[in-house]
Amino acid sequence: MSMINIAERHKFILSKLHEKGYVNVLELCKELDVSGVTIRKDLKLLEDKALLYRSHGGATVQNPYTIDKPVNEKENIRREEKNLIGQTAAALIVPNDAIIIASGTSVLSLAKNIHPKGHLTVITGALNVALELLRRPEIEVIQLGGHLRNSSTSVTGTYAEKILEDFSCSKLFLGVDGIDLEFGLTTTNIMEAHLNQKMMATAQKTIVLADSSKFGKRGFGRICGLEDIDEVITDNGISAHVVKRMEDLGVKVTVV
Amino acid sequence: MSMINIAERHKFILSKLHEKGYVNVLELCKELDVSGVTIRKDLKLLEDKALLYRSHGGATVQNPYTIDKPVNEKENIRREEKNLIGQTAAALIVPNDAIIIASGTSVLSLAKNIHPKGHLTVITGALNVALELLRRPEIEVIQLGGHLRNSSTSVTGTYAEKILEDFSCSKLFLGVDGIDLEFGLTTTNIMEAHLNQKMMATAQKTIVLADSSKFGKRGFGRICGLEDIDEVITDNGISAHVVKRMEDLGVKVTVV
DNA sequence: CTGGTAATTTGAAATATTTTGAAAGATATT
DNA sequence: AATATCTTTCAAAATATTTCAAATTACCAG
16 A cells, blocks of 8 residues: 555544554554654654554554543543632531532532531432542431433432422532533533522522633533522632623632 | 553453453453463553552452442452352343342442343432443433432432332342341341332332342341242352242242 | 755664563462 | 462563654745
């Protein structure tokens, strides 16, 4: 096989990669009739463009260490920021409080940072939040029931909403996928957005946890407008301008 | 099996690990056609990345939700037996089935071994079971809601029982703490026992998963008598005499 | 179009690094 | 004590990187 140019070669490499899941340098040398040095340069270029993962002897289509852990992966990004946000949010909890924790990776760091003085009641639909809180004997956990959507660790549906009707909480800690000044709060899933609305109705205050990357983004399911929430906790990647606009809407903004 | 490179090998190890819950060095040597030294180096690398736990002779999954020690310790004992029991139970599931999975360490191995052909609906109160099943897109998971007791990963209470009323399932897979020929099935907690009764009413067949150490033991909360269940799956540590007695009571006994 | 220069691409050769397993000794398990 | 598993060491083999010069291509003024 003799290639016209570098672009053709890259196309060939990528198509083989996607077909087989991996490629190796020696085979490509023969198939494309070029030297190993060239193939390695090609692979390096493609790796720089995040189109493949390099490994000794070849390359794979995806990082082998991140198999089927979508939630876990998200968890690793911005770990430090999220942890700070979680700490700050946890400080808002008072003894004998009753709170709701909604789903999202940010609220998991909240759960990890909760070390209550007195008794605490937590209502949550997120399995990972519930499992995290179970360790602490002073916390009473109410798990919402219902449908579990793939790739989310949180329930949705009418069962969860029914259970919520029996409670009244002081605060809702809400993790979102997007915060847009015009469009408001959004999440990727319409069912989850609906449950979040019910949660807001059950709680006296809504506190949103969102790292700065969430600003300006819009997810599919709209939860509410910015004017409906009480407080946002975020990291210092947020612009002063956005802070100002939110404060004008009556939202308290805490930057950690 | 001849692997292209280290990345492919690691991917293979991890996927086997996630499927079975553990791997051992010798098997991997044969399967991947490399020496033990290499496998051990691989496992060490993966352990450094916190992707597994090393143990003599092999490795086990790193469970990110490894919370309360009591359950976790239990989980490690009799892993091999439990895995076999789980496999056998999973084979009973048919395409388009609707089943209930109750709490207990044995049923977690069931969950790990479920790889349904068609669609499958699973109702469960156990958070770890739900989290495990979430990975598989062909499974629809209904999480029961309610109170979470400390040191258990399963809900109890009226909310869970209410949700159950809306369903009808073909099978209930039940993990118990004790099986006594006279006293019947027991669990450590009275609330859980009550929920288990409701589950039995919701399912047409009750299949009990119990390794042989559970026989002759009595927990605090009685679930039902042996005559009320349909099948028991256990390991070969059980005595022939006990098998005979149970079969006389109309219980099908499967020894793996 | 032509001829010349600059930039890019390529591979051979030399060098460096990584991977692997055999062997030997240490450690753990029963 | 006997056996299986583990770690270390070391050398060979495979794979990568660097360097440099030749080949190709791109570009542009005349």
